[in-house]
Amino acid sequence: MLVVMNKDATAAEIRRVVKKIESLGLRAVPMPGAQRTAVCVLGNKGPLDPSFFNQMRGVKEAIPVSRPYKMVSRETRPEPTVVRFGKEAIGGGGVALIAGPCAVxxxxxxxxxxAAVRKAGAKFFRGGAYKPRTSPYAFQGLGEAGLKILGRVRDRLGLYIVTEAIDHEILFRVADYADIVQVGARNMQNYSLLKAAGRCGKPVLLKRGMSATIEEWLMAAEYIMSEGNPQVILCERGVRTFADHSRNTLDLSAVLVVRQLSHLPVIVDPSHAAGRRDLVIPLARAAVAVNADGLMVEVHHQP
Amino acid sequence: MLVVMNKDATAAEIRRVVKKIESLGLRAVPMPGAQRTAVCVLGNKGPLDPSFFNQMRGVKEAIPVSRPYKMVSRETRPEPTVVRFGKEAIGGGGVALIAGPCAVxxxxxxxxxxAAVRKAGAKFFRGGAYKPRTSPYAFQGLGEAGLKILGRVRDRLGLYIVTEAIDHEILFRVADYADIVQVGARNMQNYSLLKAAGRCGKPVLLKRGMSATIEEWLMAAEYIMSEGNPQVILCERGVRTFADHSRNTLDLSAVLVVRQLSHLPVIVDPSHAAGRRDLVIPLARAAVAVNADGLMVEVHHQP
Amino acid sequence: MLVVMNKDATAAEIRRVVKKIESLGLRAVPMPGAQRTAVCVLGNKGPLDPSFFNQMRGVKEAIPVSRPYKMVSRETRPEPTVVRFGKEAIGGGGVALIAGPCAVxxxxxxxxxxAAVRKAGAKFFRGGAYKPRTSPYAFQGLGEAGLKILGRVRDRLGLYIVTEAIDHEILFRVADYADIVQVGARNMQNYSLLKAAGRCGKPVLLKRGMSATIEEWLMAAEYIMSEGNPQVILCERGVRTFADHSRNTLDLSAVLVVRQLSHLPVIVDPSHAAGRRDLVIPLARAAVAVNADGLMVEVHHQP
Amino acid sequence: MLVVMNKDATAAEIRRVVKKIESLGLRAVPMPGAQRTAVCVLGNKGPLDPSFFNQMRGVKEAIPVSRPYKMVSRETRPEPTVVRFGKEAIGGGGVALIAGPCAVxxxxxxxxxxAAVRKAGAKFFRGGAYKPRTSPYAFQGLGEAGLKILGRVRDRLGLYIVTEAIDHEILFRVADYADIVQVGARNMQNYSLLKAAGRCGKPVLLKRGMSATIEEWLMAAEYIMSEGNPQVILCERGVRTFADHSRNTLDLSAVLVVRQLSHLPVIVDPSHAAGRRDLVIPLARAAVAVNADGLMVEVHHQP
Incomplete structure (x- = not known):
């Protein structure tokens, strides 16, 4: 259920709606929009009766939400979410460029x-300090020392830092250094991590799981938003299929479908999808062609 | 094995190479290129000794072919194949537009x-006279009456006709009316159909099978070429995956990989991949972004 | 629509129902069962009114069929189809064993x-005279000479012959020699072949396509049955997935689901699913554990 | 590298090998077997020279390990791992039965x-106190109160308890109550959780990820073993494919292939694979037919 307020609804009217919802044993999350505020009702098992709210002062209408996700849905918020970083932004029209090495x-x-990626126009720098590795014997990243290096990159070059957190404890440490906390594909359904991401106070980049449906992916974003963090950026990075000519199959229709269903920005990572250097640039162009809000690419100085 | 001739090799020198190959119990197919002719050796079980050919007059070098496909390979023919239709062409730079209804x-x-698609810039008209249908109770197409309608479309509007053949007998009838004979995804490994397509004298549009690897797809094209038809156009139309938000998952990396491995033109059918009208135009833009040689789209006059 | 007749309905009553159906511009196919006959109505676009038939003499009830397939459905025929070969049978309880080499x-x-497989208990001999090959340069089978060899195997050893037809012309030649005509996985949606199989007068073994859903597979069987051939045997042989440790992923739940939806017998081919000799016997045991009606295995004399 | 000791090697000889390995800056893990001890060398980037060890007293031979996983490999330990619980065991011949509700x-x-599952022969009781849920609004489990209930089930009925941990902190709390700590499919590549599982002192049931290859699954087990926990039980529960007639596609060939590659026991969960009650019993029979070491099934008292 979504209680949509009038354009000129007062703070007191919104508060009364929140209290009414709480009096029913449910949770209320006001979501301010460009035009009006909507109050999202969470925790109800079955459908609610709109007449609980339709008569209240300041209420335009109470509308049932038909999707299993609520806060990420376009039904709840028709205008696109724009995540701002100083003068930069992800969402709302431009193509943000996030570039950097796989690991710090x-x-x-x-x-x-x-320095190279800044010269090439990137405003965001990516690099892993904590690396989720298939093998326990592979380099697992520099850890906090890596985060400190990333902090110095930001200080010296003015780039915004994107780096991955691999568990809910590490996430808060990562959030101290990062401008965007990344949740990787393997952790897309690590719910403790998602809940921590919802409470970390920093924008979160949520990669699509290797074989996640659109609904599972949006539900993962809902976990983050339902803990109070509205700044979620989705990232398509290819899905696992029978095809063996690229590491993953980049699913650009997912960008289009997510944009219809959700107000959250969506970017594309062609490097992980392709797993081959020669495919990255044309797939990046294709991502721009479907109006992705940004690109995330891996850059090596000695490839 | 590929026997590459000198630029100035004479017809007699080429004939001698062909005879030499045939004397070994193998098949020889001369493939004239922009710069030089290469003679493709077919039918050998294991590797051949290059010294059989290296000493012959007019021979530049004999090179082993490392892929299971030969005639479709860039190793055999480095320059792109361009299929020409009067002033129009598929391959070699532009973006050919093929549009029309699902069924005639x-x-x-x-x-x-x-009339509408011609006005929009299409030079090729598609429409099915023989329809491969999942259900035996569904409309199976107008058959030859449909082919005749397509013939009148060509005569009246000057569009080139693309239409599907669903078995090897029907294929020759289709080739009488069509400018391009289509082999559909379900028939990509119907080898009797592919062999007929190789002997029909018309360019062939070969759709990728629903779960075909790149190698299987190129081997299907090899079937057509090995019967003597060099005019094959490949068409990516999405593959079957777990994803349920679009009918198929459009695999644009396939366009890029095919172009590296083969000299044949590759076009994209976003309509069948998406199965949803709203995704067609952005996916078509993405196809152009990966340098597809053309687009094939479904158009309804009363959608 | 299915018009179910009374147990004691007369041939004249059935004929009148058939005529009534035909008078509506539709097709009628009487399907005699163990208890009673049902008349299947084919060709209707939308739902029919049961009252057309409910008042007719000899009619028990007219029931709408909810699945896209009709003749293959358990709704149409509750008892299992048993395909008989002399004293042998496929369906109805036992586990038929079909064994032999890949190619003749x-x-x-x-x-x-x-001789070896007969000693081991097999009553059916398989072997390909026409081989659908990924490569045009691979051995394509002995053709009619191979069929003749198979005919002599039957004559001398008394085994029933299973062999594949790869196009609708060859199918009739194959049917002259085979006891069961096989339609392979790559041809599961080759509708000209399926229609010919429906008219060939021999039982048909229909392999599941590499990425066919259960519905697509049953619809392919419906093509055969709707041409008048009730003797269809389905064969699960693994589907294409991301998994790379076996050639295909054997889908034993498909056997169970098909048995619920259809009256047709279902056998399993563990050899093609596994692509590895060491997996064949345990997967065959698993197939028996899900009550498959038979097994089809590849046997080499010099493996 | 695996340093295999003689049958009668002394503890001092083993210690000297361990020290030698550590002197090279690498990690040594002695793995006692039925016949002899092998010392696993971890942490080397490239191949090691066997002559480092071949001359040492008590060493039978030093053999390079060809797989990316080491401790889980049959190369390292030819005899099967048996995980013992009082008189019960998982691995080594029998079929262990784990049954219980989805959630406590x-x-x-x-x-x-x-009481019902004990009567039916189960020695292990499963039930989730912490539930990983697609939706943040779904019941997330009773948490520690649920663990206490499970503890009372063990005390009163003498069943061994299997229950899931969903993050590395909760894991240690779960290990206080559980006899087997479960790591779920969504967390198969949650490396912080796997490392904690390696240090928890209890046997670990590791479910295969929804689209994990065999190698990725065994590498996840290697994470647990490399932290010092040799008691890992693998659980196949179906993989995600295009097929839509069951929730997942149960991959029984995975049981067979894992058994060849690894000494760890492998069980099968047909309930999650099928997602349909009617398929569970026949799929369980099929799992027994491929020699699974156990079954894990969901049981409702009011289904």
């Missing part, structure tokens, strides 16, 4: 790559 | 749609 | 393998 | 179901 290896490596 | 229903329907 | 290579090879 | 709802519910 050294300060020298990061500074060289960061 | 009546002359009136076809003429209306054909 | 020589009479000597076939006789040796046939 | 109340003590009454658990006691009723537990």
């Amino acid at each position: 290896e050294s300060e020298d490596q990061c500074m060289r790559i960061a | 229903e009546s002359e009136d329907q076809c003429m209306r749609i054909a | 290579e020589s009479e000597d090879q076939c006789m040796r393998i046939a | 709802e109340s003590e009454d519910q658990c006691m009723r179901i537990a």
Whole structure:
């Protein structure tokens, strides 16, 4: 259920709606929009009766929400979410460029790559300090030392930092250094991590799981939003199929469908989808062609 | 094995290479290129000794072919194949537009749609006279009456006709009317059909099978080429995956990988991939962004 | 629509129902069952009014059929179809064993393998005279000479012959020699082949396509049955997935679901699913555990 | 690298091998087997020279390990791992039965179901106290209160308890109550959770991820073993494919392939694979037919 307020509804009227919802044993989350505020009702098992709210002062209408996700839905918020970073933004029209190495290896490596990607127009720098690795014997990242290097990249070059958190404890440490906290594909349904991401106070980049449906992906975003964090950026990175000519099959229709269903920005990571250097640039162009809000690409200084 | 001739090799020198190959119990197919002719050796079970050919007059070099397909391979022919239709072409740079209804229903329907798509810039008209249907109880197409309608569309509007053949007998009838004979996704490994397509004297549009690998798709094209028809156009139309938000998952990386492996032109059918009208135009833009040689789209006059 | 007749309905009463159906411009196919006859109505676009038939003499009831397939459906025929071969049968309880080489290579090879599989309890001999091959340069089978060898295997050893037809012309030649005509996975939606199979007068073994849904598979069987051939045997042989440890992923739940939806017998081919010799026997045991009506296995005399 | 000791190697000889390995800056994990001890070398980037160890006293041979996983590999330990619980065991021949409800709802519910499954022969009781849910608004489990109920089931009925941990903090709390700690499919690549599972001192049931390859699954088990926990039980529960007639496609060939590659026991969960009650029993029979070491089934008292 979504209680849509009049354009000129007062703060007191909104408060009364919130109290009414809470008096029913449910949760109320006011979501201010460009035109009006809507109050999202969470926690109801079955459908609610709109007449509970339709007569209240300041209420335009109470509308049932038909999707299993609520806060991420376009039904709840018709205008697109724009996540702002100083003068930069993800969502709302432009194509944000996030670039950098797979893993943070050294300060020298990061500074060289960061200088290059800034020159190429990127405003966001990516690099992993904590790396989720298939093998326990592979390099697992520099950890906090890596985060400190990323912090110095931001200070020196003015780039916004995107870096991954791999569990809910590490997430809060990551959030101290990052401008955007990344939740990786393997953790898309790690709900403890998603809940922490919802309470970390930083924008979250949520990658699509390797074989996640659109609904599962949006439900993962709902976990983050339902903990109070409205700043979620979705990232398509290819899905696992029978096809063996690229690492994953980039699913650009997902960008289009997500945009219809949700107000959240969607970016595309062609590097992980392709797993082959020669495919990255044309797939990035294709992502722009479907109006992705940004690109996330891997850059090596000694590829 | 590919026997590459010198630029100035004479017809007699080429003939001698062909005879030499045939004397080994193998098949020889000369493939004239922009710069030089190469003679493709078919039918050998294991690797051949290049010294059989390297000493012959007019031979530049004999090179082993490492892929299971030969005639479709870029190793055999580095320059792109361009299929020409009067002043129009598929391959070699532009974006050919093929548009029309799913099925030919009546002359009136076809003429209306054909006039509209011609106005929109299409030079090719598609429409099914023989329809492969999941259900035996569904409309199976107008058959030869449909082919005749398509012939009148060509005569009256000057559009080139693309239409599907669903078995090897029907294929020769279709080739009498069509400018391009289509082999559909369900028939991509119908080898009797592919062999007939190789002997029909018309360019062939070969759709990728629903779960075909790139190699299987190129091998299907090899069937057509090995019967003597060099004019094959490949068409990516989405593959079957777990994803349920679109009918198929459009695999644009396939366009890129095919172009590296083969000299054949590749077009994209976003309508069948999406199965939803709202996704067709952005996916078509994405196809152009990966340098597809053309687009094939379904158009209804009363959608 | 299915018009179910009374147990004691007369032939004249059935004929009148058929005529009534035909007078509506539709097709009628009487399907005699163990208890009673049902008349299947084909060709209607929308739902029919049961009252057309409910008042007719000999009619028990007219029931709408909710599935897109009709003749293959358990709604149409509750008792299982049993396909009989002399004293042998496929369906109805036992586990039929079909064994033999991938391709017919020589009479000597076939006789040796046939003798061995007969000793091991097989009553059915398989072997390909026409082979659908990914590569045009691979051995395509002995053709009619292979069929003749198979005929001699039957004559000498008393095994029933299962062999594949790869197009609708070849199918009638195959039907002259085979006891069961096989339609392979790549041809599951080759509708010209399916229609020919429906008119060939021999039982048909229909393999599931590489990425066919249950509904598509049953619709392919419906094509065969709707041409007048009630003797269809379904064969699960694994589907294409991301998994790379076996050639295909054997889908045993398909056997169970098909048995619920259809009266047709279902067998399992573990050899093609696994693509690895060591998996064949345990997967065959698993197929028996889900009550498959038979097994189809590849046997080499010099593996 | 695996340093295999002689049958009669002394503890001192083993210690010297461990020290030698550590002196190279690598990790050594002695793995006692039925016949002999092998010392697993972890942490080397490239291949090691066997001559480092071949001359040492008590060493039979030093053999390179060819797979990316080491401790889970049959190369490292040819005999099967048997996980023992009093007189019960998982692995080594029998079919262990793990049964119980999806979620712990109340003590009454658990006691009723537990009594029933014990009567049916189960020695292990499953039930979720922490539930990973697609929706943040769904019941997330009773948490620690649920664990206490499970503890009382064990005390009163003598069943061993299997229950899931959903993050690395909760895991240690779960391990206080559980006899087997479950890591669910969505968390198969949650490496913080896997590492905690490796240090929890209880056997771990590791479900296969929804689209995990065999190698990724075994690498996840390697994470647990490399932290010092040799008691890992693998659980196949179906993979995500295009097929829509069952929730997941049960991949029984995975049981067979895992058994070849690894010494760890493998069980099967037909309930989650099928997602339909009517398929569970036949799929369980099929799992036994491929020699699964156990079954895990969902049981409702009011289904």
